[in-house]
Amino acid sequence: MTAGPAHIIVFANEKGGTGKSTTAVHVAVALASMGRKVGLIDLDRRQKTSARYLENRADTAKRKGIDLPTARYVVLREDSAEALEEALNEIQGDLDFLIIDTPGRDDPLARTMAARAHTLVTPMNDSFVDFDLIGQVDPENFKVKRLSFYSELIFEARKARAKVDGVSIDWVVLRNRVQHQEARNKKRVGDALNELSRRVGFRVVPGLSERVIFRELFPSGLTMLDKAHLPDLAISHVAARQELREMLAGFALPTVNEAMEQSAA
Structure with missing residues (x-):
């Protein structure tokens, strides 16, 4: 099975509610806005959240007669x-x-594609409930006790991939939907992530904060990058757009950071 030179x-996480589809769509639109040719496959044919988001985006572009960079x-x-x-193939x-x-x-198909990824992104909420997917901590000192099944799965997939074709899967754990309070819990989760990252070899990247605007944009298919078409340029929207840029830079995708630096110059 091949997916061409792309x-x-x-985006994979065996727990729901981590902002996975919203993040995937925003990354797709961000890359398309840079002139990159982007495709997206939604493996969740029941919910179809990312596909519906892009469908809504196409409908908005047609209804308003505007050009919105998007993905197939x-x-x-x-x-x-x-x-x-x-x-x-399609x-x-x-x-x-x-x-x-x-x-x-x-999901077996998600595992198949995770093993074929160049960049594997695991979004998680900033809590030990979500952290439990990748590792277990001691309830007294919050130190990492052991890897979870999922971490072991990805660890083995990365080793197998390197042996087969020499490609090293860049595993990114994305701290998504971070709340702006409970600083002690935030630090504990961060410390545990950093400890586990040294064991397993993933990178920790700041993601998108919990903001109402992301839910409000879904029906129109607009994103935080479509500032010319957003009704309100509140300070929180500007901050959200900056978070998106920093997250994308953290992914360190081929040729992307250079393009972002040129556009900011």
């Missing part, structure tokens, strides 16, 4: 390896980036 970014997208026709192959071509949005549950 750099594959897989495909939804699986069924949950099978054959359907995944079909989706890859969307691949001259893409620069292929984004895979996976379901918030244990």
